[in-house]
Amino acid sequence: MKKTIEGQAYVLGNDIDTDQIIPAEHLVYSLTDPEEKKNYGKFALSGVPQESAGLPDGNHAFVDDGKFESQYTILIGGKNFGCGSSREHAPACLKIAGIQAVVAESFARIFYRNSVDGGFFIPFEFQTRVVDEINTGDTILIDVEAETLTNKTSGKSYKLKSLGEVIDIIEAGNIFEYARKTGLIPR
Amino acid sequence: MGMTVTEKILAAHAGKESVAPGDNIWVDVDVLMTHDVCGPGTIAIFKEQFGQNAKVWDREKVVIIPDHFIFTSDKHANRNIDILRDFVKEQDLPYYYDVGTDNYKGVCHIALAQEGHNRPGEVLFGTDSHTCTSGAFGMFSTGIGNTDAAFILGTGKIWVKVPETMRFEFTGTLPPYIMAKDILLQVIGDIGVDGATYRTMEWAGDAVYKLSMEERMTLCNMAIEAGGKNAVIEADDVTLEYVKQRTDKPYTIHHSDADAKYYFKKTYNADEMVPMVAKPHSPDNKAAVTECTDVKLDRSYIGSCTGGKLTDFVAAAKLLKGKKVVIDTFIVPATREVEEDLYKTQMDGESLADIFKNSGALMGEPSCAACLGGPKDTFGRANSNEVVISTTNRNFPGRMGSRQSQVYLSSPYTAAASALTGRITDPREFLNN
Numbered sequence: 034m035k036k037t038i039e040g041q042a043y044v045l046g047n048d049i050d051t052d053q054i055i056p057a058e059h060l061v062y063s064l065t066d067p068e069e070k071k072n073y074g075k076f077a078l079s080g081v082p083q084e085s086a087g088l089p090d091g092n093h094a095f096v097d098d099g100k101f102e103s104q105y106t107i108l109i110g111g112k113n114f115g116c117g118s119s120r121e122h123a124p125a126c127l128k129i130a131g132i133q134a135v136v137a138e139s140f141a142r143i144f145y146r147n148s149v150d151g152g153f154f155i156p157f158e159f160q161t162r163v164v165d166e167i168n169t170g171d172t173i174l175i176d177v178e179a180e181t182l183t184n185k186t187s188g189k190s191y192k193l194k195s196l197g198e199v200i201d202i203i204e205a206g207n208i209f210e211y212a213r214k215t216g217l218i219p220r
Numbered sequence: 221m222g223m224t225v226t227e228k229i230l231a232a233h234a235g236k237e238s239v240a241p242g243d244n245i246w247v248d249v250d251v252l253m254t255h256d257v258c259g260p261g262t263i264a265i266f267k268e269q270f271g272q273n274a275k276v277w278d279r280e281k282v283v284i285i286p287d288h289f290i291f292t293s294d295k296h297a298n299r300n301i302d303i304l305r306d307f308v309k310e311q312d313l314p315y316y317y318d319v320g321t322d323n324y325k326g327v328c329h330i331a332l333a334q335e336g337h338n339r340p341g342e343v344l345f346g347t348d349s350h351t352c353t354s355g356a357f358g359m360f361s362t363g364i365g366n367t368d369a370a371f372i373l374g375t376g377k378i379w380v381k382v383p384e385t386m387r388f389e390f391t392g393t394l395p396p397y398i399m400a401k402d403i404l405l406q407v408i409g410d411i412g413v414d415g416a417t418y419r420t421m422e423w424a425g426d427a428v429y430k431l432s433m434e435e436r437m438t439l440c441n442m443a444i445e446a447g448g449k450n451a452v453i454e455a456d457d458v459t460l461e462y463v464k465q466r467t468d469k470p471y472t473i474h475h476s477d478a479d480a481k482y483y484f485k486k487t488y489n490a491d492e493m494v495p496m497v498a499k500p501h502s503p504d505n506k507a508a509v510t511e512c513t514d515v516k517l518d519r520s521y522i523g524s525c526t527g528g529k530l531t532d533f534v535a536a537a538k539l540l541k542g543k544k545v546v547i548d549t550f551i552v553p554a555t556r557e558v559e560e561d562l563y564k565t566q567m568d569g570e571s572l573a574d575i576f577k578n579s580g581a582l583m584g585e586p587s588c589a590a591c592l593g594g595p596k597d598t599f600g601r602a603n604s605n606e607v608v609i610s611t612t613n614r615n616f617p618g619r620m621g622s623r624q625s626q627v628y629l630s631s632p633y634t635a636a637a638s639a640l641t642g643r644i645t646d647p648r649e650f651l652n653n
Contacts, residue, residue, distance in 0.1 A: 048413055048502060050616040057257075057592040058621075061289065061296035064261045064366070065268075069296075080618045113414040116447065117616060118592075119349040121261060121365030141447055142418050143349060147365035198244055208371055208379075209269045217246075218375060 038133045038175040040106030042167050044088040047111035051118040053080040055126045073126035074101040087169035102131040107173045110137035111164045115144025124153040138162050149199045152207030158194040222477025224385040226420045226452050229360040233343045241384040250342035252372045255328050256286040258347035260303040265370035276311050277376035283315040283337050285328035290587040294595040326555035326586030329353035329525040334557050336467030340455035349444045356436035358455030383449045384483035385420040390427035392490040397651050400438035401631035405496035408446045409506025417447030427490035433462040434531040441526045442613050445503040498629040501617045512644040518606040520639035523552025524591040527611020530561045532632040537572045539636040539650045540579040549581035549639040550600035552589045559586050593621040609638045
């Protein structure tokens, strides 16, 4: 597990559902074939309406045309991030696009669980509503151990919610490594 | 301290006397269901983690139901069916409902019920968020991702955080023009799209117990639209009557204790319910149908696990019989069994299928179809700026295809009434005549 994560923020609003994260028509690609799975990066967040794509202004492409990775590596969200479908393609496509952390006011249950158990990235929660204080393109530094987020562009720092009991799975890497570590499945 | 029905089921599957909300427990899984969208990814992780020659933990407990992208020329989608087929053959799995055969069923949540895989007291996980539908059978059921499903395939176990329970009780009698969908849209509108996050939605009360199994499935189906982990209705005679016709396997009936602890309780008077819609672009954007009668529509869509069961089509047929639709109207039975019933079920000497055809509605093949958009050639997919009234479960931006389309969610009664007028229409305008 990385001690710090630094990158450019891409900011989204409340109730970002999995159809916005990865529209269903794209769920046909292999998640394992190295070439085919790049499509998930290409289409990550392609369902977000233009006006809310990259707040506060909107109209910021998450992944530029013809590219498979985003220049943004930290997603900032409002309430209920990842609501909707159980499709693991949602956290997977964000990771394939280069996302290293999602920090939201709150998460929908299955998306949160998939992020942790699949080991895609750490889903952090703010202690208060912060999404309105970060602009797309701001430079963000997350101190994983101290559980803080600093917006280097504005100079403001925020305490994040403790990861609680899922920290053991996050530290192990994913649910399988956690189960091996604790003896539930053989190494 | 007493326990809720959900807590009792989870305790029994964790080998514990009791559990409390917030406990992290490992449970034994009775059924794992997957489909064509998430099955291939699940299988890949299973092989990566447990080995190329690994066997599933119990072949009798794995159910694979292709249903999402079935009637399409998309080569990747069709390749994904082949991956399921190869895995089923390799593992010799008895419960696979293959595309292009007589054994094809259709939408997994309804097929699970019809094929006897839903049994009171059991624990069922599925790689689909609407797996909560099965809670209608007094069981614990919820949606998971590929990784968790692969873990279950290899071990038969998964960790669960015991949810708090919210109880929604409906006293009195539902008016004849109200369906389970109206109740749901009211409740989701009241608590919001994250109002039940991490929690159980327990449905109870005389008006709920009077509902058929199909209507109960509708009620449990959209718990996820409030963020719920699962939904549950205690099994009763109606449940057992349905289950006994579909399976000989044993089951266990659990009841919530009188002193069970609830996070939240609310009682509704069923007699006061009115036809509801969810306006674009969120299932909690509620309005009474009477507030939306000036909304002009391009399309009516009746189908999906939420609104494509026989009960839903009987309701639609009551309104469409002897009349003509004035907008494009799509009829998509959830499963082959529902489709067959459309031909077998008569209403005043005319089959439901004939009622729909004679009304000018278009009938599609059983599958998830346009509920979630899907490949461009999907039946009923919104490909432009259509305004749609739909009996499905989600109206997120672009959910039914185009990001420019607008979707209103409603009951089958309201979707059928609206098909006859081209605007959002209260079914009472037709049902009272």
